[in-house]
Amino acid sequence: MIRPIVKDILFLQRKAEKASKKDSSAGRDLVETLESHHEDCVGMAANMIGIGKAIIAIKDGNKTILMYNPEITKTSDTSYDTEEGCLSLFGKRPCRRYDWVEVRYEDENFHKKKSRFKGFTAEIVQHEMDHLEGILI
Template identity: 55%
Template sequence: MVKEIMRDVLFLGQKAEAATKEDISIAEDLLDTLRFHREHCVGMAANMIGERKAIIAIAEGNRFTAMLNPEAVKKSPKTYKATEGCLSIPGEREVERHDWIEVKYRDMAWRKEKRKFTGFEAEIVQHELEHLEGKLI
C-alpha cells in the first residue's frame, strides 16, 4: 500500500528499531511507496512512511530491493562529495559518500544476505542507512 511521506523532522530524527519477520508488510508498503514516487525518488527508509523500523528500499534500474535490518560491514576508504535531496525534506545538501559499501541484511523471505554496492546504488544505500540512524542530510 502506498503511504504518505513523513515530513516531521522530529520523527525522522529518531533512531530506527530492529525489524522483525512480522515487519515484512512494512517493507512491502515501503516498496509500493518507492515505486509510486519512482520518477523523483530512488530510495526510502521506513521512517519516511511513518514507521520507526530498520528497513530501507532502493531502486536499481527497474528492480526494487528491500533490506530489513541493513548494516554496513565494510566501506571503501576512498570518499567523494555528492549533492543529494530527500523526499522528506526540501532542498539539496552536500554530503560525503564512500565509493562502495558492503551491507548485510535480511531479505523479504527473512534470509540473510550480504551485498556490495558500488556507484550510484552505494550512494543511495548510504543515504538510507543514515535515515535509520536519525541523521538527515
C-alpha cells in the same frame, strides 16, 4: 499500501528499531510507496512513511531491493563529496559518500544476505542507512 511521506523532522531523527517478520507488511508498503514515486525517488527508509523500523528499499537499475535490518560492514577507502535531495526534506544538501559499501541484511523472506554496492547505488544505500540512524542530510 502507498503511504504519505513524513516530513516531521523530530520523527525522522529517531533511530530505527530492529525489524522482525511481523514487519513484513511495512516492507511491502515501503516498496509500494517507493514505486509510486519512481519519477523522483530512488530509495526510501521506513521512517519516511511513518514506521520506525530498520527497513530500506532501494532502486538498483530496474530492480527494487528490500532490506530488513541492514548494516554496513565494509566501506571503500575512497569517498567523494556530492549533493542529495530527499522527499522528506526540501532542497539539496551536501554530504560525503563512500565509493562502495558492503551491506549485511535480511531480504524480503528474512534470509540473510550480503551484497556490495558501488557508485550511485552505494550512494542511495548510504542515504537510506543514514535515515535509520536518524541522520538527515
